[in-house]
Amino acid sequence: TNNQRGVCQTSNSSSSNTEDFKLDVKRVLARSDQRTTVMVRNIPNKYTQQMLLQEINVNHKETYDFFYLPIDFKNKCNVGYAFINFISPLSIVEFYEEFNGRKWKNFNSEKVCCISYARIQGKSSMISRFQNSSLMDKDGEFQPLLFHSSGSNKGKPEKFPIAGKTKRSFSVG
Template identity: 65%
Template sequence: MLLAAIDETHKGTYDFVYLPIDFKNKCNVGYAFINMVSYSLIISFYQTFNGKKWEKFNSEKVASLAYARIQGKAALVSHFQNSSLMNEDKRCRPILFQGSEAADQVV
């Protein structure tokens, strides 16, 4: 659902997405890591989502975008490929994208 919401206006602008999941209750923890393919795309993404409610979700929560400590696709892949989350459900792993299509999960 998160990717569908993003793809309405920003399909093909990101190459890495990870939505952390609380494996006990099978819900997301309230934030995601998204790497844009170019820094120039960040402004439009920020203007579209920051401070906005997630209208498609039954929630009063508001999106708040911030720069992550880990920057860039290669650094994100390196960080997560050795994470314990890689031993969890494959559907909950970070996803790599090429263009607008999912290319692979981080392995």
């Protein structure tokens, strides 16, 4: 069944600050944790950007403004995690309650979704992180995606700003 829940394993990395990235729903609801960017781990490698967005958008369309599923260019498969920035910290709660500890719907995978906070926080920080990246020269399916955060275009794709890539025209002669 699709409602199977598993235990979300935290990595046994030597990093002592894994607690810093732990998502506590009570703190979010109390508005004492205002972070908005999450890392979604244990994604089956066959998931494409489109498949994952389709699954997320069933209940969470227009609640996020940044999405990135890193892809291994050699084998064209995702690397097992994604980043999502939610427009409001409170939107994280429903997403977390739906996905965290749940097995994935596609590919009959035994992987259990784990959600924690990302190291880099916020849409503007994510833009800064990726706008000069060589990723922006790749096909769209490999690039981070931006969506409008508010207004009549909320949830619709937004063009990724590319910093320092101004075209110069040279005159010869």
